[in-house]
Amino acid sequence: MGGLSSWRDGPSKRAIEDFVARVCGADGPQPVPVEERLAVFDNDGTLWCEKPMPIQLDFILRRLVAMVEAEPELRERQPWKAAHERDHGWLSAVMAEHYAGDDTKVKILAGGVLAAHGGISVQDFEALSDDFLRSAQHPTLGRGYLECAYAPMVELLAFLAANGFSNYIASGGGRDFMRPITQEVYGIPRERVIGSSTALEYTSDDRGGTVIRKAEADYLDDGPEKPVRIWSRTGRRPLLGAGNSNGDIPMLDFSRHHDKPFLRLLVLHDDEEREFAYTSGAEQALDRAASEGWTVVSVKDDWASVF
């Protein structure tokens, strides 16, 4: 059932097909029970494009710009200043310094990120996210953000679902940011979206109450937090884990069994022409893929089409 027509023949496609065949009982004594067929996917850089900046960062920067328009004195404070001035140098420095071990600017940016959508209800936040994702254009690819999902990965999700898998997103991105569009784009319902979240608070009223986003972090679903959140949400260890960066290493490590088929996929961005070419932030993951035998998915070689 299902097919992988946007995947080129090669070791990655074969690894996926062999894995699914084994899960379905092709050469074992019996198939893995359907309820145990769990697959987890990172989102940014795995299911959709994350360059030149994560899609959610664009969403947040636009909100910071709007905040400056409403409250001009914010213009003098970071990160509003950088957003208002489209100062990509400052924003790039955040990530560069982070990788070098200095999180001073990360904390300043995080303060703005949390303030940007603090104090609004989860429904209102979703409406903003939904509107943005359906209307904004990718800055360089000449397509809307919802068309920035990778066609081969969408096809893989459908192939897995057709073979009894439950697909979950386990992203470092915001859970409530992704939820309004995951069913339509990925066929993944909102209850299967795991991601980062701000702290939430319930406030009662006589119309059913509201869940409000507080301007403080709850948790960042990245690195060793990913297996914890996957367990908390599903109560299971995945059979398939797919990611593209160092923050996905624990999730892929966790997708391992001693008595069942399992598969780890690491997307390698090596196609400057059709997408982007980069390994920054994925160095240890690539090392680990080599030492652990993870399947490295080359955008250039393995995907017949990217979008």
Place this chain on the structure above:
Amino acid sequence: MGGLSSWRDGPSKRAIEDFVARVCGADGPQPVPVEERLAVFDNDGTLWCEKPMPIQLDFILRRLVAMVEAEPELRERQPWKAAHERDHGWLSAVMAEHYAGDDTKVKILAGGVLAAHGGISVQDFEALSDDFLRSAQHPTLGRGYLECAYAPMVELLAFLAANGFSNYIASGGGRDFMRPITQEVYGIPRERVIGSSTALEYTSDDRGGTVIRKAEADYLDDGPEKPVRIWSRTGRRPLLGAGNSNGDIPMLDFSRHHDKPFLRLLVLHDDEEREFAYTSGAEQALDRAASEGWTVVSVKDDWASVF
């Protein structure tokens, strides 16, 4: 589809049947889409018996007793002392003082609860819970704990599922304590169990790593935390909320819509002969049921059989 044969004819059964008929489009222009048919249930005192003590408390006390056997000096410290001496007076005082606003003993008990299963993997914890729930007997009802689920509520869950609902447990009890038995007892898969949890930590190794329970609380899924956790897990507002105590008020409040059918159920324990009769811890919930028109389910009047 499905039926409610262990419910006596009366206003509660009628309210349930009317609600489900409206959700399925019996007298509206169109049915509520299946993906929006979310129902949430408290567990202790709503789906299964919570007297003379919550089932999980029995599990924990037995573990504390075992800890004293392995480490006799714990005998002098609370709550190990009370567990070892079967001092129900001390344990009753915990709840009595808690309701009176004094949480000194609650904190002492919590320290023991967290230590009881700290430092073990989530899988090992589940194996302990599973074994306990399948072997231990209720202290007074003359039945195993898995037979302490309320037959009419199990029937209600099946009736809802047969009508397209996704049923979730939203319990103050431990999520990982319930998970091994919810499919079998309630037809609720483990990914639909929301409950309290200790803090968890991922530790890596070369065999897939492990999620470990830390001896510290993460959150207590009770009161205003219930709507927050329901939203976090499902991204939806329930159509049906069912509970039995003050801690369920925000969840039942949250199960309200202005444009869809909704139903709030409050189980009233008023049957000393077949189960237990008590309203302690449910006083405000009963007041709210009266003022908000929640459906009060009388164990004595509404249930033809209890177990």
